Amino acid sequence: MSRFLGEIKQLGYVVEDIEAAMKYWTEVLGVGPFYYMERVPLKNYRYKGHAYEPHNSVALANSGNVQVELIQARGETPSMYRDFIANSRSGLQHVAYWTEHFERDLQLLLDRGWKVGMSGEVGERGRFVYFETEYHPGTVIELSEVAGPKGKVFRIIRESAENWDGTDPVRAFPDLSKL
Template sequence: MIPIGYSGLPIRQVAYFVQDVRAAAAAHAAAFGSGPYFVADNIPLRRCLHRGVEAHLDHSSAYGQWGELMIEFVQQNNPGPSAFRDMFSEGREGFHHVAIIVDDLDAARARMEAAGFPTALEAEMHDGFRFLMMDAVERHGHMIELYAGVPTLTGFYDFVKKAAAGWDGSNPVRTISLG
């Protein structure tokens, strides 16, 4: 169950924390016909806070479409604390978060924190795009990622969904840059 105030907002993405995003994406594509997957290596962040403390996060992600839902596989490339390591110790993997697009990121954070879901991650990419990871693990077993529906994000979602339309299964894992 999604926290109060989010019942009308669809889950736009489900994400798994894995050791190797390319292998996970290829396996999911083979098993379920999802994809194609677009892999961004070492996604650059301008700023990253883990539970309110400045942190370094080097991560890579694979993004693909499965019906109406985007699937993300994410790996952490550096040691140290993170919203991913909060759930999975070194060598472990599993379901990590659902993502919701909100109208106002700061207001959404305030509502989530008031409902008992602390901010595990606040990050900003170099183009100014911000996203939050809210800790819903105790109540729901996973994190909830929030981001505003800015054109950079919605355009990327459209790009991935359009690539999946009529996809013939060839070249299931492709490299892109999010720099």
């Protein structure tokens, strides 16, 4: 456990084929169900200080209290995900800490000298930042706000994994605007 941010809550894997990755995780590893979103509705996305409109697909499932995130960057929009793939990597790209006190925790890390490489928002009170520093080759740290609808979705995903029997392994992502 981090003395600064608590438990690691998510393992983020960048993959080249998200459908194949979901099939592997559900059929071989027995992790699921995955909640899949073909295009994440990002707002205020920035990469190295520049604004872009990326097309990323995401699938989320839980294994116990740890969330597994599968990410496929579609298109050529610059991002830390594209950098990861361009460096002949696939697999674990980030570990994430979740917070309901985003401003406070972000400032704590900035004060420690961490630099933001990528940031954005998913829904209301769903901000995130990825820091530039690699703590293992290719692996970076994400700080993710989970105070609003995004936090509710993460709870739904965790609860559905608790007694998952293998049926309906890929499900539609809940509508954040209706939570």
